[in-house]
Amino acid sequence: DAGVTQSPTHLIKTRGQQVTLRCSPKSGHDTVSWYQQALGxxxxxxxxxxxEEERQRGNFPDRFSGHQFPNYSSELNVNALLLGDSALYLCASRGSGQPFYEQYFGPGTRLTVT
Amino acid sequence: AQTVTQSQPEMSVQEAETVTLSCTYDTSESDYYLFWYKQPPSRQMILVIRQEAYKQQNATENRFSVNFQKAAKSFSLKISDSQLGDAAMYFCAYRSFTGNQFYFGTGTSLTVIP
Structure with missing residues:
Protein backbone atom coordinates (compact mmCIF):
# COMPACT_ATOMS: atom_id res chain seq x y z
CA ASP A 1 0.00 0.00 0.00
CA ALA A 2 1.58 3.25 -1.18
CA GLY A 3 -0.20 5.42 1.33
CA VAL A 4 -1.06 9.00 0.46
CA THR A 5 1.09 10.35 -2.35
CA GLN A 6 1.49 13.92 -3.51
CA SER A 7 3.09 15.46 -6.55
CA PRO A 8 5.22 17.27 -7.22
CA THR A 9 7.50 17.22 -4.19
CA HIS A 10 8.75 20.74 -4.74
CA LEU A 11 8.00 23.50 -7.18
CA ILE A 12 8.84 27.11 -7.71
CA LYS A 13 6.42 29.57 -9.26
CA THR A 14 6.38 33.26 -9.96
CA ARG A 15 3.93 35.70 -8.40
CA GLY A 16 0.74 35.91 -10.45
CA GLN A 17 1.06 32.43 -11.92
CA GLN A 18 -1.27 29.51 -11.35
CA VAL A 19 -0.36 26.15 -9.82
CA THR A 20 -1.93 22.70 -9.57
CA LEU A 21 -1.00 20.23 -6.86
CA ARG A 22 -2.05 16.61 -6.90
CA CYS A 23 -2.95 14.05 -4.29
CA SER A 24 -3.62 10.33 -4.53
CA PRO A 25 -5.35 9.02 -1.42
CA LYS A 26 -4.51 5.84 0.39
CA SER A 27 -6.13 2.78 -1.15
CA GLY A 28 -9.74 2.47 -0.03
CA HIS A 29 -10.02 6.11 1.03
CA ASP A 30 -12.64 8.39 -0.52
CA THR A 31 -12.33 11.61 1.48
CA VAL A 32 -9.53 14.09 0.86
CA SER A 33 -8.60 17.18 2.85
CA TRP A 34 -6.05 19.85 1.95
CA TYR A 35 -3.99 21.90 4.38
CA GLN A 36 -1.57 24.79 4.03
CA GLN A 37 1.40 24.81 6.39
CA ALA A 38 3.38 28.04 6.30
CA LEU A 39 6.91 28.03 7.65
CA GLY A 40 6.89 27.86 11.44
CA GLU A 52 -16.43 14.85 -5.89
CA GLU A 53 -18.00 17.70 -3.91
CA GLU A 54 -16.42 20.27 -1.64
CA ARG A 55 -17.87 19.37 1.74
CA GLN A 56 -16.32 22.03 3.93
CA ARG A 57 -14.06 25.00 3.40
CA GLY A 58 -11.70 26.85 5.68
CA ASN A 59 -10.95 30.55 5.65
CA PHE A 60 -9.22 30.73 2.28
CA PRO A 61 -9.99 33.02 -0.67
CA ASP A 62 -11.59 31.84 -3.88
CA ARG A 63 -8.15 31.78 -5.51
CA PHE A 64 -7.90 28.36 -3.87
CA SER A 65 -10.04 25.79 -5.61
CA GLY A 66 -10.09 22.05 -5.82
CA HIS A 67 -11.41 19.06 -7.55
CA GLN A 68 -11.92 15.40 -6.79
CA PHE A 69 -11.99 12.78 -9.51
CA PRO A 70 -14.07 9.59 -9.68
CA ASN A 71 -11.00 7.60 -8.57
CA TYR A 72 -10.92 9.83 -5.42
CA SER A 73 -7.68 11.55 -6.33
CA SER A 74 -7.73 15.29 -5.87
CA GLU A 75 -6.20 18.49 -7.15
CA LEU A 76 -5.61 21.79 -5.43
CA ASN A 77 -5.45 24.81 -7.71
CA VAL A 78 -4.18 28.21 -6.67
CA ASN A 79 -4.60 31.18 -9.02
CA ALA A 80 -2.86 34.54 -9.02
CA LEU A 81 -0.12 33.34 -6.71
CA LEU A 82 1.08 35.66 -3.96
CA LEU A 83 4.35 35.52 -2.08
CA GLY A 84 2.34 34.55 0.99
CA ASP A 85 1.17 31.38 -0.71
CA SER A 86 4.63 29.91 -0.21
CA ALA A 87 4.09 26.95 2.08
CA LEU A 88 3.99 23.21 2.46
CA TYR A 89 0.69 21.89 1.14
CA LEU A 90 -0.49 18.71 2.81
CA CYS A 91 -3.12 16.30 1.65
CA ALA A 92 -4.87 13.91 4.04
CA SER A 93 -7.20 11.07 3.21
CA ARG A 94 -9.54 8.78 5.05
CA GLY A 95 -12.30 6.31 4.33
CA SER A 96 -15.82 7.60 4.91
CA GLY A 97 -16.66 4.37 6.71
CA GLN A 98 -13.75 4.73 9.07
CA PRO A 99 -13.32 6.88 12.18
CA PHE A 100 -12.58 10.45 11.15
CA TYR A 101 -9.41 10.53 13.23
CA GLU A 102 -7.92 7.79 11.11
CA GLN A 103 -6.77 10.23 8.49
CA TYR A 104 -3.46 9.70 6.81
CA PHE A 105 -1.27 12.55 5.64
CA GLY A 106 0.91 12.70 2.59
CA PRO A 107 4.47 14.07 2.60
CA GLY A 108 3.36 17.36 1.15
CA THR A 109 4.30 19.61 -1.74
CA ARG A 110 6.65 22.48 -0.97
CA LEU A 111 5.56 25.52 -3.01
CA THR A 112 7.85 28.51 -3.28
CA VAL A 113 6.51 31.70 -4.87
CA THR A 114 9.11 34.21 -6.01
CA ALA B 1 -13.33 30.08 15.68
CA GLN B 2 -11.42 27.66 17.79
CA THR B 3 -7.80 28.45 18.61
CA VAL B 4 -5.03 26.14 19.72
CA THR B 5 -1.95 27.51 21.48
CA GLN B 6 1.39 25.83 21.98
CA SER B 7 3.58 28.14 24.04
CA GLN B 8 6.78 26.10 23.80
CA PRO B 9 8.38 26.58 20.37
CA GLU B 10 11.27 24.28 21.31
CA MET B 11 11.90 21.63 23.92
CA SER B 12 14.74 19.21 24.58
CA VAL B 13 15.00 16.03 26.58
CA GLN B 14 17.72 13.55 27.42
CA GLU B 15 17.29 10.12 25.97
CA ALA B 16 15.33 7.84 28.34
CA GLU B 17 13.96 10.82 30.27
CA THR B 18 10.42 12.19 30.36
CA VAL B 19 9.21 15.39 28.72
CA THR B 20 5.88 17.18 28.74
CA LEU B 21 4.60 19.34 25.89
CA SER B 22 1.90 21.89 26.64
CA CYS B 23 -1.21 22.86 24.72
CA THR B 24 -4.17 25.06 25.52
CA TYR B 25 -7.23 25.68 23.40
CA ASP B 26 -10.22 27.93 23.30
CA THR B 27 -13.70 26.73 22.45
CA SER B 28 -17.30 27.28 23.42
CA GLU B 29 -18.26 23.74 22.50
CA SER B 30 -18.75 20.97 25.02
CA ASP B 31 -18.08 18.03 22.72
CA TYR B 32 -14.89 17.87 20.73
CA TYR B 33 -11.73 15.90 20.12
CA LEU B 34 -8.09 16.70 20.80
CA PHE B 35 -5.04 15.22 19.15
CA TRP B 36 -1.29 15.23 19.18
CA TYR B 37 0.43 14.79 15.84
CA LYS B 38 4.09 14.20 15.16
CA GLN B 39 5.81 15.62 12.08
CA PRO B 40 9.32 14.24 11.55
CA PRO B 41 11.75 15.76 9.03
CA SER B 42 10.13 13.56 6.38
CA ARG B 43 7.16 15.99 6.77
CA GLN B 44 4.54 13.24 7.01
CA MET B 45 2.16 13.97 9.88
CA ILE B 46 1.51 10.98 12.12
CA LEU B 47 -1.23 10.72 14.74
CA VAL B 48 0.31 10.09 18.16
CA ILE B 49 -2.70 10.10 20.45
CA ARG B 50 -6.27 11.35 20.63
CA GLN B 51 -8.68 12.30 23.42
CA GLU B 52 -12.46 12.57 23.31
CA ALA B 53 -13.65 15.46 25.46
CA TYR B 54 -16.52 13.45 26.92
CA LYS B 55 -14.08 10.91 28.36
CA GLN B 56 -12.67 11.78 31.76
CA GLN B 57 -9.94 9.18 31.56
CA ASN B 58 -6.71 10.42 30.06
CA ALA B 59 -5.64 8.62 26.88
CA THR B 60 -2.49 6.51 26.83
CA GLU B 61 -0.61 4.95 23.93
CA ASN B 62 2.48 3.06 25.03
CA ARG B 63 5.05 5.71 26.06
CA PHE B 64 2.70 8.59 25.22
CA SER B 65 0.03 9.86 27.57
CA VAL B 66 -1.99 13.01 27.93
CA ASN B 67 -3.17 15.17 30.80
CA PHE B 68 -6.57 16.49 29.74
CA GLN B 69 -7.99 19.24 31.91
CA LYS B 70 -11.32 20.18 30.33
CA ALA B 71 -12.19 23.03 32.66
CA ALA B 72 -8.79 24.61 32.16
CA LYS B 73 -8.87 23.81 28.42
CA SER B 74 -5.46 22.26 28.70
CA PHE B 75 -4.14 19.20 26.89
CA SER B 76 -0.51 18.27 27.53
CA LEU B 77 1.46 15.38 26.08
CA LYS B 78 3.87 13.36 28.18
CA ILE B 79 6.53 11.28 26.48
CA SER B 80 8.17 8.74 28.75
CA ASP B 81 11.47 6.98 28.14
CA SER B 82 12.27 9.35 25.28
CA GLN B 83 13.93 7.82 22.25
CA LEU B 84 15.98 9.39 19.47
CA GLY B 85 13.16 8.63 17.07
CA ASP B 86 10.84 10.88 19.06
CA ALA B 87 12.67 13.95 17.75
CA ALA B 88 10.18 15.85 15.61
CA MET B 89 7.70 18.72 15.52
CA TYR B 90 4.67 18.00 17.65
CA PHE B 91 1.35 19.63 16.88
CA CYS B 92 -1.68 19.82 19.11
CA ALA B 93 -4.96 19.80 17.19
CA TYR B 94 -8.67 20.30 17.86
CA ARG B 95 -11.71 19.06 16.00
CA SER B 96 -15.29 19.80 16.92
CA PHE B 97 -17.72 16.94 17.37
CA THR B 98 -19.63 17.69 14.19
CA GLY B 99 -17.23 19.52 11.90
CA ASN B 100 -14.64 18.23 9.47
CA GLN B 101 -12.03 20.90 10.14
CA PHE B 102 -8.97 20.32 12.27
CA TYR B 103 -7.38 23.32 14.03
CA PHE B 104 -3.66 23.01 14.69
CA GLY B 105 -1.32 24.83 17.04
CA THR B 106 1.99 26.27 15.89
CA GLY B 107 3.97 23.26 17.05
CA THR B 108 6.76 22.37 19.45
CA SER B 109 10.11 21.21 18.12
CA LEU B 110 11.39 18.38 20.28
CA THR B 111 15.09 17.52 20.37
CA VAL B 112 16.24 14.30 21.99
CA ILE B 113 19.78 14.44 23.33
CA PRO B 114 21.71 11.16 23.29
Missing amino acids: QGPQFIFQYYE
Missing part, protein backbone atom coordinates in the same frame (compact mmCIF):
# COMPACT_ATOMS: atom_id res chain seq x y z
CA GLN A 41 3.14 27.38 11.59
CA GLY A 42 0.73 24.53 12.02
CA PRO A 43 -1.37 23.26 9.14
CA GLN A 44 -4.44 25.29 8.23
CA PHE A 45 -7.48 23.60 6.75
CA ILE A 46 -8.25 24.66 3.18
CA PHE A 47 -11.11 22.34 2.23
CA GLN A 48 -12.36 18.77 2.15
CA TYR A 49 -13.70 16.75 -0.77
CA TYR A 50 -16.03 13.80 -0.69
CA GLU A 51 -17.97 12.26 -3.58
Whole structure:
Protein backbone atom coordinates (compact mmCIF):
# COMPACT_ATOMS: atom_id res chain seq x y z
CA ASP A 1 0.00 0.00 0.00
CA ALA A 2 1.58 3.25 -1.18
CA GLY A 3 -0.20 5.42 1.33
CA VAL A 4 -1.06 9.00 0.46
CA THR A 5 1.09 10.35 -2.35
CA GLN A 6 1.49 13.92 -3.51
CA SER A 7 3.09 15.46 -6.55
CA PRO A 8 5.22 17.27 -7.22
CA THR A 9 7.50 17.22 -4.19
CA HIS A 10 8.75 20.74 -4.74
CA LEU A 11 8.00 23.50 -7.18
CA ILE A 12 8.84 27.11 -7.71
CA LYS A 13 6.42 29.57 -9.26
CA THR A 14 6.38 33.26 -9.96
CA ARG A 15 3.93 35.70 -8.40
CA GLY A 16 0.74 35.91 -10.45
CA GLN A 17 1.06 32.43 -11.92
CA GLN A 18 -1.27 29.51 -11.35
CA VAL A 19 -0.36 26.15 -9.82
CA THR A 20 -1.93 22.70 -9.57
CA LEU A 21 -1.00 20.23 -6.86
CA ARG A 22 -2.05 16.61 -6.90
CA CYS A 23 -2.95 14.05 -4.29
CA SER A 24 -3.62 10.33 -4.53
CA PRO A 25 -5.35 9.02 -1.42
CA LYS A 26 -4.51 5.84 0.39
CA SER A 27 -6.13 2.78 -1.15
CA GLY A 28 -9.74 2.47 -0.03
CA HIS A 29 -10.02 6.11 1.03
CA ASP A 30 -12.64 8.39 -0.52
CA THR A 31 -12.33 11.61 1.48
CA VAL A 32 -9.53 14.09 0.86
CA SER A 33 -8.60 17.18 2.85
CA TRP A 34 -6.05 19.85 1.95
CA TYR A 35 -3.99 21.90 4.38
CA GLN A 36 -1.57 24.79 4.03
CA GLN A 37 1.40 24.81 6.39
CA ALA A 38 3.38 28.04 6.30
CA LEU A 39 6.91 28.03 7.65
CA GLY A 40 6.89 27.86 11.44
CA GLN A 41 3.14 27.38 11.59
CA GLY A 42 0.73 24.53 12.02
CA PRO A 43 -1.37 23.26 9.14
CA GLN A 44 -4.44 25.29 8.23
CA PHE A 45 -7.48 23.60 6.75
CA ILE A 46 -8.25 24.66 3.18
CA PHE A 47 -11.11 22.34 2.23
CA GLN A 48 -12.36 18.77 2.15
CA TYR A 49 -13.70 16.75 -0.77
CA TYR A 50 -16.03 13.80 -0.69
CA GLU A 51 -17.97 12.26 -3.58
CA GLU A 52 -16.43 14.85 -5.89
CA GLU A 53 -18.00 17.70 -3.91
CA GLU A 54 -16.42 20.27 -1.64
CA ARG A 55 -17.87 19.37 1.74
CA GLN A 56 -16.32 22.03 3.93
CA ARG A 57 -14.06 25.00 3.40
CA GLY A 58 -11.70 26.85 5.68
CA ASN A 59 -10.95 30.55 5.65
CA PHE A 60 -9.22 30.73 2.28
CA PRO A 61 -9.99 33.02 -0.67
CA ASP A 62 -11.59 31.84 -3.88
CA ARG A 63 -8.15 31.78 -5.51
CA PHE A 64 -7.90 28.36 -3.87
CA SER A 65 -10.04 25.79 -5.61
CA GLY A 66 -10.09 22.05 -5.82
CA HIS A 67 -11.41 19.06 -7.55
CA GLN A 68 -11.92 15.40 -6.79
CA PHE A 69 -11.99 12.78 -9.51
CA PRO A 70 -14.07 9.59 -9.68
CA ASN A 71 -11.00 7.60 -8.57
CA TYR A 72 -10.92 9.83 -5.42
CA SER A 73 -7.68 11.55 -6.33
CA SER A 74 -7.73 15.29 -5.87
CA GLU A 75 -6.20 18.49 -7.15
CA LEU A 76 -5.61 21.79 -5.43
CA ASN A 77 -5.45 24.81 -7.71
CA VAL A 78 -4.18 28.21 -6.67
CA ASN A 79 -4.60 31.18 -9.02
CA ALA A 80 -2.86 34.54 -9.02
CA LEU A 81 -0.12 33.34 -6.71
CA LEU A 82 1.08 35.66 -3.96
CA LEU A 83 4.35 35.52 -2.08
CA GLY A 84 2.34 34.55 0.99
CA ASP A 85 1.17 31.38 -0.71
CA SER A 86 4.63 29.91 -0.21
CA ALA A 87 4.09 26.95 2.08
CA LEU A 88 3.99 23.21 2.46
CA TYR A 89 0.69 21.89 1.14
CA LEU A 90 -0.49 18.71 2.81
CA CYS A 91 -3.12 16.30 1.65
CA ALA A 92 -4.87 13.91 4.04
CA SER A 93 -7.20 11.07 3.21
CA ARG A 94 -9.54 8.78 5.05
CA GLY A 95 -12.30 6.31 4.33
CA SER A 96 -15.82 7.60 4.91
CA GLY A 97 -16.66 4.37 6.71
CA GLN A 98 -13.75 4.73 9.07
CA PRO A 99 -13.32 6.88 12.18
CA PHE A 100 -12.58 10.45 11.15
CA TYR A 101 -9.41 10.53 13.23
CA GLU A 102 -7.92 7.79 11.11
CA GLN A 103 -6.77 10.23 8.49
CA TYR A 104 -3.46 9.70 6.81
CA PHE A 105 -1.27 12.55 5.64
CA GLY A 106 0.91 12.70 2.59
CA PRO A 107 4.47 14.07 2.60
CA GLY A 108 3.36 17.36 1.15
CA THR A 109 4.30 19.61 -1.74
CA ARG A 110 6.65 22.48 -0.97
CA LEU A 111 5.56 25.52 -3.01
CA THR A 112 7.85 28.51 -3.28
CA VAL A 113 6.51 31.70 -4.87
CA THR A 114 9.11 34.21 -6.01
CA ALA B 1 -13.33 30.08 15.68
CA GLN B 2 -11.42 27.66 17.79
CA THR B 3 -7.80 28.45 18.61
CA VAL B 4 -5.03 26.14 19.72
CA THR B 5 -1.95 27.51 21.48
CA GLN B 6 1.39 25.83 21.98
CA SER B 7 3.58 28.14 24.04
CA GLN B 8 6.78 26.10 23.80
CA PRO B 9 8.38 26.58 20.37
CA GLU B 10 11.27 24.28 21.31
CA MET B 11 11.90 21.63 23.92
CA SER B 12 14.74 19.21 24.58
CA VAL B 13 15.00 16.03 26.58
CA GLN B 14 17.72 13.55 27.42
CA GLU B 15 17.29 10.12 25.97
CA ALA B 16 15.33 7.84 28.34
CA GLU B 17 13.96 10.82 30.27
CA THR B 18 10.42 12.19 30.36
CA VAL B 19 9.21 15.39 28.72
CA THR B 20 5.88 17.18 28.74
CA LEU B 21 4.60 19.34 25.89
CA SER B 22 1.90 21.89 26.64
CA CYS B 23 -1.21 22.86 24.72
CA THR B 24 -4.17 25.06 25.52
CA TYR B 25 -7.23 25.68 23.40
CA ASP B 26 -10.22 27.93 23.30
CA THR B 27 -13.70 26.73 22.45
CA SER B 28 -17.30 27.28 23.42
CA GLU B 29 -18.26 23.74 22.50
CA SER B 30 -18.75 20.97 25.02
CA ASP B 31 -18.08 18.03 22.72
CA TYR B 32 -14.89 17.87 20.73
CA TYR B 33 -11.73 15.90 20.12
CA LEU B 34 -8.09 16.70 20.80
CA PHE B 35 -5.04 15.22 19.15
CA TRP B 36 -1.29 15.23 19.18
CA TYR B 37 0.43 14.79 15.84
CA LYS B 38 4.09 14.20 15.16
CA GLN B 39 5.81 15.62 12.08
CA PRO B 40 9.32 14.24 11.55
CA PRO B 41 11.75 15.76 9.03
CA SER B 42 10.13 13.56 6.38
CA ARG B 43 7.16 15.99 6.77
CA GLN B 44 4.54 13.24 7.01
CA MET B 45 2.16 13.97 9.88
CA ILE B 46 1.51 10.98 12.12
CA LEU B 47 -1.23 10.72 14.74
CA VAL B 48 0.31 10.09 18.16
CA ILE B 49 -2.70 10.10 20.45
CA ARG B 50 -6.27 11.35 20.63
CA GLN B 51 -8.68 12.30 23.42
CA GLU B 52 -12.46 12.57 23.31
CA ALA B 53 -13.65 15.46 25.46
CA TYR B 54 -16.52 13.45 26.92
CA LYS B 55 -14.08 10.91 28.36
CA GLN B 56 -12.67 11.78 31.76
CA GLN B 57 -9.94 9.18 31.56
CA ASN B 58 -6.71 10.42 30.06
CA ALA B 59 -5.64 8.62 26.88
CA THR B 60 -2.49 6.51 26.83
CA GLU B 61 -0.61 4.95 23.93
CA ASN B 62 2.48 3.06 25.03
CA ARG B 63 5.05 5.71 26.06
CA PHE B 64 2.70 8.59 25.22
CA SER B 65 0.03 9.86 27.57
CA VAL B 66 -1.99 13.01 27.93
CA ASN B 67 -3.17 15.17 30.80
CA PHE B 68 -6.57 16.49 29.74
CA GLN B 69 -7.99 19.24 31.91
CA LYS B 70 -11.32 20.18 30.33
CA ALA B 71 -12.19 23.03 32.66
CA ALA B 72 -8.79 24.61 32.16
CA LYS B 73 -8.87 23.81 28.42
CA SER B 74 -5.46 22.26 28.70
CA PHE B 75 -4.14 19.20 26.89
CA SER B 76 -0.51 18.27 27.53
CA LEU B 77 1.46 15.38 26.08
CA LYS B 78 3.87 13.36 28.18
CA ILE B 79 6.53 11.28 26.48
CA SER B 80 8.17 8.74 28.75
CA ASP B 81 11.47 6.98 28.14
CA SER B 82 12.27 9.35 25.28
CA GLN B 83 13.93 7.82 22.25
CA LEU B 84 15.98 9.39 19.47
CA GLY B 85 13.16 8.63 17.07
CA ASP B 86 10.84 10.88 19.06
CA ALA B 87 12.67 13.95 17.75
CA ALA B 88 10.18 15.85 15.61
CA MET B 89 7.70 18.72 15.52
CA TYR B 90 4.67 18.00 17.65
CA PHE B 91 1.35 19.63 16.88
CA CYS B 92 -1.68 19.82 19.11
CA ALA B 93 -4.96 19.80 17.19
CA TYR B 94 -8.67 20.30 17.86
CA ARG B 95 -11.71 19.06 16.00
CA SER B 96 -15.29 19.80 16.92
CA PHE B 97 -17.72 16.94 17.37
CA THR B 98 -19.63 17.69 14.19
CA GLY B 99 -17.23 19.52 11.90
CA ASN B 100 -14.64 18.23 9.47
CA GLN B 101 -12.03 20.90 10.14
CA PHE B 102 -8.97 20.32 12.27
CA TYR B 103 -7.38 23.32 14.03
CA PHE B 104 -3.66 23.01 14.69
CA GLY B 105 -1.32 24.83 17.04
CA THR B 106 1.99 26.27 15.89
CA GLY B 107 3.97 23.26 17.05
CA THR B 108 6.76 22.37 19.45
CA SER B 109 10.11 21.21 18.12
CA LEU B 110 11.39 18.38 20.28
CA THR B 111 15.09 17.52 20.37
CA VAL B 112 16.24 14.30 21.99
CA ILE B 113 19.78 14.44 23.33
CA PRO B 114 21.71 11.16 23.29
